[in-house]
Amino acid sequence: MAFHLTQGTFSYLPPLTDDEIKMQIDYALNHNWPLSVEFTDDPHPRNTYWEMWGLPMFDQKDPAAILYEINECRKAYPNHYIRLNAYDPSRGRQTLALSFIVNRPANDPGFHLHRQEVADRQIHYTLHSYATDKPKGERFSD
Amino acid sequence: MSATEENKTKGRWASGVIPYREMGYWRPDYEPLETDIICLFRIIPQEGVEPEEAAAAVAGESSTATWTVVWTDRLTSYDDYRAKAYRVDPIPGTNQYFAYIAYSIDLFEEGSVTNVAASVIGNVFGFKALKALRLEDMRFPLHYVKTFQGPAHGIVVEREYLDKYGRPLLGATTKPKLGLSARNYGRVAYEALRGGLDFTKDDENIGSQPFMRWRDRFLYVMEGVNRAMAETGEVKGHYLNVTAATMEDMYERAEFARDLGSVIIMVDLVVGYTGIQSMAKWARKNGMILHLHRAGHSTYTRQKTHGVSFRVISKWMRLIGVDHIHAGTVVGKLEGDPNMIHGFYKTLRDSKVEANLQEGLFFDQDWGSMPGVMPVASGGIHAGQMHLLLHHLGEDVVLQFGGGTIGHPMGISAGATANRVALEAMIKARNEGKDILNEGPEILQKAARLSPSLQAALDVWKDVSFNYESTDTPDVIPTPSV
Numbered sequence: 028m029a030f031h032l033t034q035g036t037f038s039y040l041p042p043l044t045d046d047e048i049k050m051q052i053d054y055a056l057n058h059n060w061p062l063s064v065e066f067t068d069d070p071h072p073r074n075t076y077w078e079m080w081g082l083p084m085f086d087q088k089d090p091a092a093i094l095y096e097i098n099e100c101r102k103a104y105p106n107h108y109i110r111l112n113a114y115d116p117s118r119g120r121q122t123l124a125l126s127f128i129v130n131r132p133a134n135d136p137g138f139h140l141h142r143q144e145v146a147d148r149q150i151h152y153t154l155h156s157y158a159t160d161k162p163k164g165e166r167f168s169d
Numbered sequence: 170m171s172a173t174e175e176n177k178t179k180g181r182w183a184s185g186v187i188p189y190r191e192m193g194y195w196r197p198d199y200e201p202l203e204t205d206i207i208c209l210f211r212i213i214p215q216e217g218v219e220p221e222e223a224a225a226a227v228a229g230e231s232s233t234a235t236w237t238v239v240w241t242d243r244l245t246s247y248d249d250y251r252a253k254a255y256r257v258d259p260i261p262g263t264n265q266y267f268a269y270i271a272y273s274i275d276l277f278e279e280g281s282v283t284n285v286a287a288s289v290i291g292n293v294f295g296f297k298a299l300k301a302l303r304l305e306d307m308r309f310p311l312h313y314v315k316t317f318q319g320p321a322h323g324i325v326v327e328r329e330y331l332d333k334y335g336r337p338l339l340g341a342t343t344k345p346k347l348g349l350s351a352r353n354y355g356r357v358a359y360e361a362l363r364g365g366l367d368f369t370k371d372d373e374n375i376g377s378q379p380f381m382r383w384r385d386r387f388l389y390v391m392e393g394v395n396r397a398m399a400e401t402g403e404v405k406g407h408y409l410n411v412t413a414a415t416m417e418d419m420y421e422r423a424e425f426a427r428d429l430g431s432v433i434i435m436v437d438l439v440v441g442y443t444g445i446q447s448m449a450k451w452a453r454k455n456g457m458i459l460h461l462h463r464a465g466h467s468t469y470t471r472q473k474t475h476g477v478s479f480r481v482i483s484k485w486m487r488l489i490g491v492d493h494i495h496a497g498t499v500v501g502k503l504e505g506d507p508n509m510i511h512g513f514y515k516t517l518r519d520s521k522v523e524a525n526l527q528e529g530l531f532f533d534q535d536w537g538s539m540p541g542v543m544p545v546a547s548g549g550i551h552a553g554q555m556h557l558l559l560h561h562l563g564e565d566v567v568l569q570f571g572g573g574t575i576g577h578p579m580g581i582s583a584g585a586t587a588n589r590v591a592l593e594a595m596i597k598a599r600n601e602g603k604d605i606l607n608e609g610p611e612i613l614q615k616a617a618r619l620s621p622s623l624q625a626a627l628d629v630w631k632d633v634s635f636n637y638e639s640t641d642t643p644d645v646i647p648t649p650s651v
Contacts, residue, residue: 039589039593039620040619120325122325122328126335137402149388150388150391151430
């Protein structure tokens with residue numbers, strides 16, 4: 028079975044259409060959560076800092092304009108992972124409220140689980156993305 | 170007559186026995202200070218005992234008093250140190266009373282739930298003058314809250330650590346609870362995690378038994394966890410139960426879990442307040458999420474007339490510093506009136522909780538900047554209830570489907586996928602503005618068209634529900650408006 032990265036709020040559903048993405052944008056804007064677009068070709072689950080497609084759109088209240096940015100990012104990075112984040116800046120939360128993948132590379136070879144066998148039957152585990160064997164920018168290209 | 174005046178009268182200090190209410194523990198004129206800790210007790214006095222005297226006795230025995238007058242009281246600033254029963258309300262239609270008792274903040278050691286418990290539930294519950302006693306709620310002033318570490322990480326840090334946002338987390342407890350060998354046990358964790366769950370879990374009674382020693386379990390489970398992470402590219406965890414006979418054993422197991430790279434450990438409530446708080450400190454120091462299984466709580470939380478409400482246990486556990494706590498499902502197999510559970514969830518998660526009698530919340534409670542505890546819903550729940558779970562419990566919760574994952578007809582991994590598909594479909598629908606409470610079943614059926622796993626889950630568990638009357642219910646019900 029082909030590898031399928033399951034990070035993000037919606038990874039077990041069919042890819043959201045642009046109309047469906049827009050409804051999620053509406054939901055975020057109704058809560059006053061600014062949206063941002065990020066992309067990466069390093070899908071390691073501990074890769075927290077995906078590249079920012081511009082700054083978070085703090086003042087953008089038009090869902091169509093946010094969808095436009097997603098599509099511009101898709102044009103520039105068709106073979107990258109792209110995610111849409113909604114951020115809740117309210118006191119006591121100050122973290123992401125919603126974050127889901129809106130673009131996937133055509134083919135992700137997945138992860139190698141590296142096992143370092145040490146004393147007393149212990150194993151030290153390391154996840155390694157096969158894609159990152161190639162230099163940045165050349166990953167996921169077929 | 171104020172207590173001070175009363176104490177001036179000669180008789181107060183004569184040797185012998187006088188009623189507690191005349192010793193200064195009944196003070197209907199008292200206005201609680203902002204810094205006071207307040208307890209609300211449900212009391213049933215013995216026949217012939219006035220409710221005010223019963224309340225005063227509880228105040229006395231949980232603070233400075235003994236059964237007789239002692240002259241050594243006069244060496245202290247006794248009026249400050251006495252707890253004060255200041256209000257007693259009859260509960261209509263019963264022989265019960267609500268007694269409000271205020272305690273000076275200086276009666277309690279800073280940062281010690283154990284010390285609080287030793288006072289407020291230490292002696293009084295066996296007191297002969299009472300037929301029954303229940304600690305219903307406590308108000309902790311922010312001054313006292315601030316003396317605690319609080320949750321080792323809290324909801325926000327946990328979400329960032331796990332990289333999971335916008336939806337409840339999903340878990341499953343390994344079944345059968347007892348008897349699997351370590352190798353087979355790790356298989357269950359692997360299958361459930363790779364299928365789409367975020368967490369798997371040891372059950373409360375998994376320690377280090379002959380059929381599976383703790384060290385073997387940890388090794389095989391972590392193989393399963395890491396394999397599942399490689400299959401999905403997502404952070405996964407298994408609550409490794411470090412509950413053991415001594416603190417030394419618990420630290421040894423926790424350290425081993427940390428060295429193997431686990432993100433989370435668990436303890437059982439039966440290890441006691443001090444044991445849990447020690448583990449909470451350890452968990453913050455070692456970057457480990459701390460899950461608490463409330464094993465044993467129903468022995469004292471369930472019956473309405475005697476014991477300690479789970480609302481109080483929730484407050485204590487937030488102060489003590491756990492990151493997760495089982496707090497009820499509303500719809501599952503275990504006790505839980507919906508209103509009461511809403512009250513527990515607010516108590517665990519919110520920064521400021523307002524009094525709400527219908528939800529059993531008797532006091533405003535300000536938690537300041539103390540992080541929230543992630544409630545865990547576990548016990549007899551399945552994918553077909555996803556809309557109800559999301560409606561009642563909200564987003565910051567771990568939904569644990571043990572049987573509802575492992576009992577799936579197509580296997581554990583399919584069971585996990587069914588739950589994840591159901592959850593994501595429900596979140597998506599809710600965000601799109603759909604009325605999930607009413608349209609939930611159709612939303613699930615629609616999602617199942619693209620997910621054979623979900624379809625099988627809906628088919629097999631479609632009629633399962635646990636509709637029994639709750640025992641722990643609110644005393645206040647809304648008056649129906651016409």
